[in-house]
Amino acid sequence: MHEHEEMTYGEDYHYLPVTSIKSGAGQEVLPDLYCLTVQIVNVCFVGQPGQKNWVLVDAGMPHAADTIIEEAEERFGSGAAPEAILLTHGHFDHVGSIVDLVNYWKVPVYAHPLELPYLTGERKYPEPDPTVDSGLVAKLSPLFPVEAINLGHHLSTLPADGSVPHLAGWRWLHTPGHSPGHVSFFRESDRTLLAGDAFVTVKQESLWSVITQELEINGPPRYLTTDWKAAAESVSKLEALKPAVAVTGHGMPMKGDLLANSLEHLTRNFDILAVPEQGKYVQ
Template structure:
């Protein structure tokens, strides 16, 4: 018998959104980015074949909207083969329990992220004192307690393969969280980066709402290991991605991605790491 799943005691609806919320963007023939309020949920799979996986599980209280976006893309009654998690922060697993119960599909994460997804450890508190903007200042209100998916979650295969996606491999990109992963497809250099880097200044309320495209490091208020975060961005730069979907912000491709990712990686200390903060 499956064990009971639960969210952390501080789980709650977060009234934050952007001008892109609700939009489904087809990035490639088999790659879609669904903007769920301030975070992206990714669908990987050709809509004509109706076989796909979901990457991340959106904001709290968003399950019905995610299901609606999936069915709009893949047809009535569509469900993913699996849900892959880049990491377990509240805005990436906010609707995970409802989606598991509705679709009855397996969920995968990195082994180092499992303690935060099985109720063993809470994430460190957000740092509202990093220099950024209003979202950084109110980050202390965000949920940080662990979700407990019990026996509904599995670790990603140790060989780097990705279940149900034979052309993709997962890459350990820690820093934002200990078990953060990104997903990469070599044949067309497609990158699902999670929050290893993002394409909006997530600390700023105005830039988050307007979704002004600019490459940034991971959200400052929730990143606890800046040395590892720097190495992760440099690792992703070396993949020379042609297109990327990040956890926050617009999809990016071509020279805009190449030039700005190189600039971010080469100047990470100046561009991404806050000048002060409890995790700096």
């Protein structure tokens, strides 16, 4: 990998005209956790407002860099740059603006080793499966970008010991299924979970639910999930942590009894609630 090698998006990366009523709205989940909805996906700012040491988790949809930078400066001060960008995984809606953000901020990006081929231009993701659900977002999924992006030498692997760079007190957990190197982030002290797409709090296949952000716990987005056995184990692993609050890649943050009960229900009935009845990735 040459130092001067340019970072690139996948060749099929383009603006997607899907959005929710919460798009552009930020929510302070905790004093040091802020969640911004970018069209249909969430990015997280972890760190105290006005402080220099903060990180960004995930990088939103294509063409969202200006929105993310603006929000960062509003929260952390003019010219504020994160110490790093952490990725739950490399699907287009989580890395859609990452090249622009890295070019602007000049910061490292961390991901799980198994996700690296999709982030270094080596391998594209499997094609989305529109047959998994009758919902319109599932039907539109063949339009979603799957080509690998290339972050070149800006990309590093998450530490093998489970620690999270620049986030003391947090650890990462390998939660595959939705993608091979999918990870979630957890802070033991207050049981805060950043779940990525291991589970989500909206029915992501349904355009109506996506637009209205109707709160309902669901397994990972079906049209891009390729390993349902691993996905079930990942949800079970996260439920065992008994999170007090969870921010997911899609949908609104969930906390307290609603989160505990919903997550337990999802874990116990994963095959019925999460796994599609048909589809090319269903055993």
